[in-house]
Amino acid sequence: MSESDRLDIEAIMRQLPHRYPFLLVDRVLECVASHHCVALKNVTINEPFFQGHFTGRPVMPGVLIVEALAQAAGILAFKTAKVVPDINTLFYFVAIDNARFRKPVVPGDQLMLKVTLKRAFKGIWKFHCLAEVEGKEVASAEIMVAPETKPRSGAAG
Secondary structure, eight states: OOGOBOOHHHHHHHHOOOOOSSSSOOOEEEEETEEEEEEEEEEOTTTTGGGGGTSSSSOOOOHHHHHHHHHHHHHHHHHTTTTBBTTEEEEEEEEEEEEOOOOOOOOTTTEEEEEEEEEEEEEEEEEEEEETTEEEEEEEEEEEEEEEEEOOOOOOO
């Protein structure tokens, strides 16, 4: 694995349009274009969603686990497409299939996000996604994303 396969938070912020409190990927450990991405999310009690989910028993909402997986898929999609995102180029989360939640994710957990590109066809990218804590599956899903490319200002057309 080369150093370029790893991304710190600054590099992630160049790859994703998300920002706090909705940026849910803290580090990319490995990203191999056209194949897979392994990223992590450190889950802390400071997360704003823990204030109300749930009082007395904080649990990370499943939809946010899926969003974290989708963000990891977005990083892999941009790397595979050799595109740096900007206001004119984004990947949108367009579908989720077979989502399963196996165990609650709580403050102090380190959520490992594992995303594998299954196929890209007619602009739709499909990924198999797995979230783990301490090597045990906590969630999984099939996620699809699609690019939107807006014409640049001043472009003919």
